[in-house]
Amino acid sequence: MGFTQQRATPASNVQADLRKKQQLAATSLVKNLPLKNIGPNIMSGRVADIEVNPDNPTEFYVGYASGGLWHTKNNGTSFTPIMDNAETINIGDIAVDWNLGTIWVGTGENISSRSSYAGTGLLKSADGGKTWQNMGLTDAHHFGRILIDPNNADHIVVGVTGHLYTPNLERGIYKTTDGGTTWQQTLFINETTGIIDVAATPSNFNTLYAAAWQKDRKAWDFTGNGNASGIYKSTDAGLTWKKLSTPESGLPTGQAVGRIGLAVYDDRTVYAVHDSQFRRPATPRENTDATALQKTDFKTMSKADVKALSNKQLNAFLKSNRFPKQYTAEKVKQMISQGVIEPEDIYRYLTNPNATSYDTEVVGAEVYRSDDGGTTWTRRNKDYIDDLFYSYGYVFAQVRVDANNKNKIYLLGVPIIKSDDGGKTYTSIQKENVHVDHHSLWVNPNTPGHLINGNDGGVNISYDDGETWIKNNSESVGTFFAINVDDQEPYNVYGGLQDNGVWMGPHDAEMDRRWQQTGHHPWKGIAGGDGMQIQIDSRNPHIIYTGSQFGYYSRIDLENDERTFIRPKHQLGESPYRFNWESPILLSTHNQDILYFGTNKLMRSMNQGNDWTPISPDLTAGGKKGNVPYGTLTTISESPLQFGLLYTGSDDGLVQLSKNGGGSWLNITDGLPKNLWVSTVLASSHKKERIYVALSGYRNDDFTTYLHTSENYGQTWQPIASNMPNAPVNVIIEDPLNQSLLFVGTDNGLYVSLNRGASWEVMQNGMPNVAVHDLVIQPKAKHLIVGTHGRSIYKVAIAALQQMDAELLKKEVHVFALEDIKHSPNWGNRWSQWMESNTPEQPITIYTARASTLDIAIKATDGTLVNTMQLRSEIGLNRVPYNLSFSKKGLHAFLRKNKMKLTAAKNGKTYLPKGVYEVGVRNDGKIATVAFKIK
Template identity: 35%
Template sequence: MFLKRPLTLGCLLAAGLSTGTGAQGQTLGPEEFSGLRARNIGPATMSGRIVDLAVVEADPNVFYVASATGGLWKTTNNAVTFTALFQNEDVHSIGDIAVHQVDTSLVWLGSGERANRQSTSWGDGVYRSRDGGQGWENVGLTDSRHIGRIALHPTDTQVLFVAAMGHLWGPNDERGLYKSSDGGESWERVLFVDEDTGVVDVALDPENPDIVYAASYQRRRRPYGFHGGGPGSALWKSTDAGQTWSKLTNAGIDNGLPAGDIGRIGISVYRSDPRIVYVSVEQGLRYNASTAYEERLAGVYRSEDRGETWEFMSDWNPRPMYASQILVDPSDDQRIYMENSFSWSDDGGRTFTSARQTLHGDDRFLWVDPSDSRHVVKADDGGLGISYDRAITWLYVTHLPVSQFYRVSFDYRKPYWVYGGLQDNGSWAGPNATYRSEGILNHDWVKWGGGDGFLNLVDTTDNRSLYVESQYLGLDRVDLVSGQRQRIRPGDPTGAIGPRKNWTTWQDLEAPQQRLGNAMAPANWDGPFLISAHDPSTIYSGTNILWKSPDQGRTWENLGDMTTGVDRRTLEIMGELPTPETLSLDDGIPYFPTLTAIAESPVERGVLYVGTDDGNVRVSRDDGRSWTDVADNMPGLPTDTWINGIEASRFAPGRIYVAANNYRNDDYANYLFLSEDYGATWAELTGSLPPERVVRTVREDPRNPDVLYVGTEFGAYFSLDRGDSWNELTAGLPMVAVNDLVIHPRDNDLILGTHGRGIWILDNVNAFQEMGPEIGETPTHLFT
């Protein structure tokens, strides 16, 4: 019986690597590696975050599915099969998708997700397709970064509005509401507030499209927190196709809408009678992950006179920072759907019922068939669901391979298994190959952990002990044979997600925050840990403290606070210090500062390296008893830059690689460094990387010290000269974020964990490892 796995360049005569007869010492470029092909092993059973849908109303079997970070997908047979679109453009993240119902070959795509997550990716403007999504053209607004909504004129294919949210991590000018009257050839900004405020939603009156509603939104995320509102957020109305605007919130009159600072707003116009308009308004909300809310002053509002006056219906508006999507059934003005925590109302928003059956608790978008309200399609963090009984029961799609991995690893079984953690879909493991002719299937994958999955490591000495991580260093040790599970999070015997009584308040103010576990051990969303290369019973993990366990996590030793110790209560967001009135305060970032990277030298016992989210890089050569700060030695590294990955060389004890990124401070430059002397001096390695790739991880090849691999927000790259030059690793990969990558030492496979297209494997990377200077001096080479 033969193992089912594809053959790549190994053992083949690589004519494609020829430099030409007599070409002595010619530099090899990316075209010489174009024959390499990675394979996708899924999984698709849990899919990934879907943010938007666009359905052809004349034929609802045809619709487009917009993934947060996995591109665009199209079905022509009601989700039986999908075709991948928008896979090789310059970006991969999508905020909105719209198809024109008059000319269904005309499709518009707004790049850059509209969510405000700490893991949200960004785009480069608006794209247009004239052939049903087969080909795409960028038509502008390239610095808008995040598109909240595209609203198309119902009859005129040349007219559209684009809600441009602007940069999430900093101020910028290209934000607001834009209008095109010539099919995207040119743009006019028709609504602008300021450089901190964009527009998140826009809706047209279907009877009179000169009536336009828009929601401006002031928000800012930083490495240390989030601020989700302010005076810039407002509801607006135009009656002349965007030439002039009236402010409906804080308008100085009592029209029923709330006064004061507000946050995110969602808009829905009733299709059968557009005098009726619904909005969801964020104000006075304090979020925590137990779905307990305090001080919910705003919520759902209804107007029956096109927005002149409003009636407060209820305070239901689950986690508006993330979704705030409200939808009125196009045939029933009393039937209201609310996203994020999927629910509906049959009394115009006065009361809501939560779904009894749903694939995932975090919902992003809903489409209701205007010709049959029983037909509903839902997008959520678990993928796509279709209902034919008005959202009571669902058929879930399990063949959209858009899973969002944060971290990947492997074991030493034969065939080896791959392990990884997913955005809000737990931790999973599956084989890299199978003996079946049909290959790897969804049911080959096993779920080992819940929540948001992150790093999973197997003790490869016995392939039995699995360390499973969820958010904020929720760490378990699992026996893969017996299934026995032990929670081992340092500093907190209850683990990362402890009893709700452990929830505390931020800065002792009346603002409950997400305080998971013991506040004495605050950990990063993606908390680091590792198994020692010198003793598999020894585990290191990081909260704000570096912890060491000599006994597989049964006991822990505190090696000290590795951060700068900065107090984030002293750090401004949009020019202000947080107060009890700050909306969605620090949503998703309950702790700061924290550790983000840990590495151990595999060749010199006792050499440790750590990195933090507030810019520290520290080195110890005595197993953590003393430390040296080395970040200031890195040329050109801004202060407080997030340290994303550290790789200690297996060839030289003092050699170390550091990958850092600073996009959380609105700086999208590449930061990658090499030290040969334990961090005393550094060389910068990003010279030939394309600009603004944003480096997420770096790995040294286990067999050739000159070969390096990096994963970036926009693909993977490799170097054959220890970082002096770089080539893109195309290998059939779509444009996608490569959050993590590892090389299997035994099988010599490169395993890539993408945040949007699952796990990919490039089998047997000897083509890189054997690529010495002599290769460029011969016309052909036979790889081993």
Template identity: 35%
Template sequence: MKEPNDWFMMQRVGPDGTLNMDAVREARQQAMFLRNQPSELDEVWEFEGPTNIGGRITGMAVHPSQPNTFYAAGAIGGVFKSIDDGHTFEPIFDEDFAQSGGAIAIDPVDPNKIWYASGEANSSGDSYPGNGIYLSTNAGETWEHKGLPESYHIGRIVIDPTDSDRIFVAVMGKLFGTNPDRGVYRTLNGGDDWEQVLFINDTTGCIDIEINPNFPDSVFAVMWQRYRNPAERSVSGPNSGLWRSIDGGDNWDRLTNGLPTGDNVGRGSLAIAPTSPDFLVLTHTDHPGYFIGGWKTDDGGDSWEDMDGLDPYGHDIYNSFGWYFGESIIEPSAMNTIYIGGLYMYKSTTLGDTWEQVFDWCHVDHHAFNINPNDPAKIISGHDGGVNVSYDRGDHSTRFSSLAATQFYAITHDPSIPHRLYGGTQDNGTMRTTDGSIDNWDYLYGGDGFYCLVDPRDSDVIYICMQWGGIRRTLDGGNNWDSIGWDMSGDRTNWMTPYIFDPHNYDRLYYGTYRVWGTTNRGNSWNDISPDLTDGDDPGGLTYGTITSLSASPVEPGLILVGTDDANVWYTDDFGGDWTRIDQELPDIWVSRVATHPDSANVFFVALSGHRISEPQPHLYRSDDYGQTWHAIVGETPETMLPDGPINDVIIDPDDTALIYVATDFGVFASMDYGQSWGELGEGLPMSAVFDIDFIASQRRLIAGTHGRSMYSIGLGELEVEKSPRELPVSERMFLTSYPNPFNGTSTIRMSVPVAQSVDVQVFDLLGRQVAVISQNQRIPAGISEWSWTAQTDAGISLASGTYIVVATTDSQQISRRVQLVK
């Protein structure tokens, strides 16, 4: 049985188990403020991929008259739009941090009106709360916030087909805790005002809505009672069930004739037949999430009968975590054809009497479907691996390989071959690119992927980790894998279990459970080198009683720094012989990352997760005396302060230790003065949570693993021996950027030089062959110069999709920038 993994939310809520949305909004506002400020750190982020892996899709809407145009809502990636039947996708919701997608709908009368509800409702371990509902009136070019800021999580949007100003929204409310802002909401004036028209109690929300297209005053709402606090969780309750209104939402009655009732009724999924709307189908789960049955009605909901065949293979179609699924759909032209999504997708062509599995060889976990009303054989499915399309009612399907929506938990690179990037992801395993391309990443290992390491001495020696600490090692580049964690089996482990190399001996690794384990033979055997460094197991509480982060000093052998989910920080300076606790001056908040200083053994850094309850709460600290005293380093003025929210990673630049980089739920920020002031790092990084960053020393590049928009990198510039970048004004530096990147058509190349000089600008492929000359011995003035490149050779031949290198050469230096051509 798979329980709701609360790892993501447990580290972000307060000690009372609730999430302070005011604190979340204020942190978002500060991030937006920093994003809009000029910065000396003005390099441009470059997309690294993957596009061929995808990520969780939670909503789907297809243009009613242009079926090749559709919109997909990402779990934490915002809104993606395709106008070529999924061959390419463009992110179109980057103006706001409400990236968690709950639902999306197109106005049936004016398809330029797109409604987007933020806040995924699937109760997954990484479901960010949203900020309400948004409207675009120009097919996604711009967006306007249209209310419901306290909705947290939204399951569905339905629009009256006869009156586009009347819209119903299924609001689930808080995932952690209770709140009254849940149930069914209705607007009669296009979102200017909203009314809560169905409310049961502060633990019961609405997860699904359907409207009768022939009689739009007939509205059906699936209510779901769920509750989570530090001591208990429940995904069912007596108020879960189906409700109906026949007067447009003014009054509601519960439908029970033939339907389940009682404490053990959980999430439901509803579908209505467009051409015969008296026919509906309904499924339900229980607590903890098993499938309990499916029902159908042919009289508009007055009476229901079992669909006994909806368990075609004798197992649970939701695989014990039905709180994660909620999509059913009936073919527009044939009500006998029904599709229901769960771990797999199922189809019935017999009004629910018999079922078969469809969309074979497709990624599991189906969340969002659409059937083309003019071509019902065409079905689009959104799942944990992106989007698949079938042109034969699910018998065969093809996955679109152009969706940059991968949800990275952790990332790294191969120090010997730095363009080889690695990452562990949500439900897409551990993956890598071997040649630096964005569209040919390949899987190394399955499950959920987390931290991964590559031995700097041998690129064939790779370590990966799955959920709850399942560590594996390969000695042949990934062809064969060995489990090397048997010695630690039985220990409490974190969902994202940390392990690291010893920087002085790469045969030595450290692994954190509730205690620290060490190996000196690359994992063949392990020994525990610490006592329990946590406060112990806390069943039902907000911590696991586990280690969350490890760091080994590159200066002093044997010095290891440890952080835990219950706010403990320890260190040892003798390989674990003795341990000292050093968190007495730190807040009682989940430790997300610890870091040792590149040059000074006595300097430690601690990053914290969590949102404040009331007063502002620093999330980044430094100690200069082995942890005896701590100093908040989040900025000294309101204009230069870090967002007051979760920090997921921290890196100190080894070439200039006054430079600090942090990954947060709101992007990547940098300080050039040891934490006294902060600004957004670079330009062009999507508004997405960044869970992990990694420093590529040989290239002076930083890579960022977003949790919903794949991976990006940024050049940090060459450092002069006598003068660091923080001492060098922007006016004295030389920069080379390209925009957009990736691009499809024309790329604008910009170069900034401090004084007038001659420059050559050329384009090379990855084999080092020159493919184009953009500028040759051209005299350019001080400041910014621009060129447009149309992805053609000098002979006018169009180039194929791929990675190219733009190189600018002056009398004094040469700089380069990678660009990605995507067709």
């Protein structure tokens, strides 16, 4: 039906939608509704780059991959966000002209991860981040490196990595000599090869080196290497380039050349670290037990060979490979002899059928050095550099050299390691308070041993060359995949973080530094790995279901500190299940012993995950060959109105329905855009036949907003994106009280609809343009919890929104119900002169149908006017903070009628005593009132 966009979204469309969002934000009915960041700030997020003031290293900038740009002038003791007003906060690289104070940001992360968000171009600020100007390269999507000529601030050289998922022309090397007004592409290799790193000779900006990287990422496969990868050199400040990677140079060439990082010591000495995808030569199997079985043995065994194995030997193999307990040696031999399975099925049981298999592992990290300005190179490491890149060197491949010692280098990988002999041998400087996965390192050229490091867990500083580190995590820049809440009082918020596990904490905890004095942070980690989805037993909040990537989930008993591994396992003889990176799980609202788990089939457990039964056939299109699991379920929903009314969505675009608990299934994808990632499928809690679906084209660089609903179990679909600016959609939820109230999280922010998708409002007061990955409503507190992938978690009170039906929206003025408040004799006072006063606040929320001047009166029950305010309202919601104090005139009037003694507080204000009060709001003769109690 023409829904699916077959190519990447044009940059002009992206820019138009950014302007559209700005206009919508300015007129949003909810723009005055504040979102509060509730942390956690103890666990940070992925750092993309660090830029340090060379004359004052206590001042530096930190660019987070999807968390914005932060500035410190006190050595990382505190940070200030300076990019929150920009069109995006996704960062690949930053550069600073410290003489002029000009900041350049290449938007769009450069590690090519499955959650690396595209940018909108090259941004520039000349006023410390107060304002940002887009200087072009808007179709670059991802930036590798920005270099500023130290002798000419208008001369900039930029390495552009290009699109993550699709070919494009705007990649390679670009340079400007007029401060970004115009750009010249001086190196273009092909549509799938970009520049991941650029390095200048310290004393001569004319001599530059660039690392080209050819890659091909799909949702089902990632090839991070290619013939076009290699090193280039320029001797005219990036105007022309010569390829250094030739067979005669000593550098690796060919299809298996992966990501390369560069570091230049002087005009002769250059280092390169290479993520080599060449295969290691086969070596004899090393095993202390020569009789120990390997899974590959079963590829060639006959039935007689298996029968001849000793039961002890076969049982040891089955146990070490975590076969279910029912598969004993005797049972397996019996199944083979009866023809139920073949010997090769044992190999297949342990093998991903869609993964590309190799006989040997890759070479991995290797270091090359040139001592003649890049003409010839030698590999420095004689031995393999194991346990540095593991299987994902495409995330790392960066090297740094000490400016005062050409033999001292640092390699960034899963750990951070250093060499004092030019890369021949290495020692680790990965310490107990340093997170793994390193992406940026600054080496002080003036103070030996002073390092500032950025990794997946934030920022660390060392003054003794990595022997000890300071951890500088005080910002809420967490990268959440999924969130949830429980029903405790106060309720807890749970969230799964990229590479930082699963955390939980009370929603009302203050994110300050008090925990450093007490040793107890209110948020605590409860699981490791890449934190994923969370389900909480409503009968017992200590029972949590959660885990890490690719379905490695457990049932956790927090009270007794017990963990039970619950990942479903296929039967011997069946094809292995396929698990999505973020495998979906769901506790049935009808029975909290019933847990659903999405593989390529829908699994159901009737006993809290102890045992599993598939209740569906393969609900995907069947997967594709590649090294990334694909053809997997991504989302599950069960109707709160009917047990067994189930929906699933897959990464390859299928939406399926069962009305009988998995007894039969119906593909209801017709009428929806094709071949997209199903982000959310949601069964309505208001109408049994209603369903919502959100799809994402992110993995095609398609940034269209895909939102649909059905009123008849998916027989027909209606688009409801309406006026929403285009951005991939991650989540849609509906309010449990108001069926017209919907919330949507996209890769560039949060939206709300008051009319079931007929129109949408931007909802980001206090939150920058960050990816919103998950949303959940705490029904008792009437809070919306917002899980972002870059700025941790936000909370917003939505009681007013829940009341905003069609009738209310017609009113000239409406004042919403106020919560009662407990009186305190300490209002306006402070414990000492060095502390701030304890001041109460009763926020008054008002809706007006048009902009006007409102007169607000607060009266006591006897009619005494105790205080007045005025507000210039805007269309939509307005909030007025009221501090519960008397005006001078109001105090005199109240005391004349009431014989009581009221004492002014130390701050000079007199506060209302216990009692009932009325707030009246007048708008051109229309009056709305509401009462509240001071208890």
